[in-house]
Amino acid sequence: MNSIHKEFSIANIRSKQPWFVFCSAGEYSVKVSSVPFISHFYSFEAQASVDVINAIPDGCIDILFDCDSSKPTAIVCGTTLEAQSVDFINQHRYFGVRMSPASIPSFLDISASELVNQRPNFNETTHKISDLFEKIVSETSFTNQVNIFSDFLIKFGIRNHSSLTQQVIAHIFHSKGNVQIQNLESLTGYTSRTIQRQFINDTGITPKAFCRIVRCQFALYNINLNTEIKQSDIAYNLGFNDQSHFSREFKSLLNTTPNSYINHLKNNTYLEKIRFH
Incomplete structure (x- = not known):
């Protein structure tokens, strides 16, 4: 992708978390979603050389999977109102789903207010999940992870705002x-x-x-x-x-x-x- 197209694409990702990019050991993979209520997907391997990693206010909910083969985890990152530190683990590969601003997946069993400034465990705040977690963390292909999550989220959709x-x-x-x-x-x-x-x-x-x-x-x-x-x-x-x-x-x-x-x-x-x- 040439620099003009790359800059246009970056500018059209409405919500950014630059410290996630800073802390990536190599390339920071991004897939802009065709699903209106998903901003984009991202994946990277974390490095230990970054002193401070901040999650900054973006109005979005992220679902973040740590795909470590020995102890995979996943959290729901509610929107933050100020910069908060994030602890990524060196050499762990992460897969993230960033919802569009103010969009809340319908499968979450938690109120909008309870998500603000919080990072609850993914499996403890969801329903109708079946084996989604296992499918995501066991998949090594970023493209396949995107397809798995997209199909799931399209099925259940998001909460309707007034x-x-x-x-x-x-x-x-x-x-x-x-x-x-x-x-x-x-x-x-x-x-x-x-x-x-x-x-x-x-x-x-x-x-x-x-x-x-x-x-x-x-x-x-x-x-x-x-x-x-x-x-x-x-x-x-x-x-x-x-x-x-x-x-x-x-x-x-x-x-x-x-x-x-x-x-x-x-x-x-x-x-x-x-x-x-």
């Missing part, structure tokens, strides 16, 4: 997270109290928290594809009052400053590691 929440989510993405609650009241015709109650019931988080996550992710898109971009331009494009406001928000959610993150990108082969299937 039309109100769907409308709010679409507007937040269209506005790149730069949304005020008053805008949502005018848009939907509902009070802020109703919007917030329904949004939390459907997604587990508030509209404000979701806006922060979306703005953070859009900032990452810009930086990941152009480390020379001016922070003032990012701040302006995403509706921040000024560059310092953007920097504070970035550090609050990612636990690092924009400058530190850019330096980390420059010192790592981020784009070179990603391979699309």
Whole structure:
């Protein structure tokens, strides 16, 4: 894949976890899903040389399989509201499924709110699973793992959000997270109290928290594809009052400053590691 096509594909993966790429020992395999409620699949072998690995806010649920042959495991990674450390095991191969933002698989026996900032065991929070876990962890082919999980998830689908929440989510993405609650009241015709109650019931988080996550992710898109971009331009494009406001928000959610993150990108082969299937 040439660099233009690769950058276009990366930009269209709405939710990113850059530290997962940083910690991969070799290539970081990605398969963009044709299923609307799945963002993408990914797989990599972890290396021990990365000091800190963070899972950052992305508004998504990940189902992450550790495919170690001696002791395989799987967890459901609920969306986080701030950077949280992740302990990948050196030389273990991981297979992950990243749902689209705010999408929750219907086979999970846990509420949206209970998933926020949590990482429960996959087998303890699911029903109608049959032998999915065994099929995934025993399969060595990334493509076959993608097909196995896709077939399973298509069968059961995701939880239906209210039309109100769907409308709010679409507007937040269209506005790149730069949304005020008053805008949502005018848009939907509902009070802020109703919007917030329904949004939390459907997604587990508030509209404000979701806006922060979306703005953070859009900032990452810009930086990941152009480390020379001016922070003032990012701040302006995403509706921040000024560059310092953007920097504070970035550090609050990612636990690092924009400058530190850019330096980390420059010192790592981020784009070179990603391979699309």
